[in-house]
Amino acid sequence: MSIIYEILKESWHIYLDVAIYMLFGFFVAGILYVFFKADKIKQYLGTGKIKPVILAALFGIPIPLCSCGVVPVATGLKKQGANSGAALSFMIATPESGVDSIAVSWAMLDPIMTVIRPVAGFITAVSTGIAQNFLGNEYTSDTSSIKKKTSG
Template sequence: MFDWIQNIADWFVYEVLNLDRGQHLAEALNFFIYDSTKILILLFVVIFFMGIVNSYFPIDKVKNYLSRKKLYGLEYLVASLFGVVTPFCSCSSVPLFIGFVRGGIPLGVTFSFLITSPLVNEVAIGLFVGLFGIKTTIIYVISGVLLGTVSGAILQKLKLESFLTPWVKEVLANAQRDQDIFQEEKQPFKQRLPIIWAEVIKILKGIIPYVLVGIAIGGLMHGYIPEGFFEKYMAKDNLFAVPIATILAIPMYSNASGILPVVQVLVAKGIPLGTAIAFMMGVVGLSLPEAMLLKKVMTLKLIAIFFGVVTLCIIISGYLFNSIL
């Protein structure tokens, strides 16, 4: 499907630049050109398509539904599934988190959305299919949704509302009074298209820098790091490889589309897929920038509990992934 991109990359690197095959710089540059072109095409197609879907699936309607309906525990799953169809990084999800709280949605349900939204969205799914195939993508999506669902349910059981900041507590106290009533605006597709296009451009501008940085890192790893380097420290028989990968990921920050090229190279270098995905989940779902933004709405104790629960669930997911694949 993408052979034509590989041909262009080969032509540019080996003929135009006249670099030798097998040379570190040549392999790194070839990887960067091929992956960046392929991923940017996938990004555009997927984001534009989901922009159309999201234009008919307003956030306010979901907020009102989740806050009014008794779903007998399924609200965590519903929130996680809603997170799947929102193409946001963890930092972009925080304003939506605040909006959910303002809508009177339980804190655990809001956490389910906050966890799943940056981790499993249509952008990541589209890239995952292109990089790892449908079977692995399905397992990843299911594990990501379950991660958000289970983590949200656990966090709700801990009754953590007292650890929210005073501003959020005031919002919660007035949630019923301030709840918005969603009124769907009937617009023909032709009128929606400029808005959809503007949103596509906005999302692309926010994502592309992370994608290019992620691909560049992946290219350097692909070209310069020898086979077996990572396998030595994170091999499948290393019992602590998954928690080490998860914890080391926390200081880093990227969105799912930006870190996927790095995951691809890690797997190519010998790291088990479950360990590599645990690393990815840690980078995307447990970033320090997200923690700094959450400080606006959570106390440090609540952030620590949130990160602790999610870290534990990610580690479990990594071990399950390694046992399945």
């Protein structure tokens, strides 16, 4: 029973250490939401093969979303006109190098890993997004053929 108590106690201390960084991350995400409108997202993330990927990764770094929470946001970016590589780059960079993730790395790992982890996440996100734009297929949801087949 004492081991469970110690685990819970240490978990609570980690939570207290991370809480201020999480609040700061939410504050930064709110600022980004206010200053980046949907038409600007389409303008910067919709055209090109390399630049939108880098911008999407940079845009995703300070946003504190987990791997589950980033999926609807990336889907929204895609629906607003971002290309597939940019959406994929955002999906990888955001949970890998978000402010909350960096804060946890700082609390649990040494300072070198705290720097290396987000840099590696950024490189992985950009590489994957560029590969998607050059090698992958651009998928669109064309429902016109379905309507033709189902209409009598």
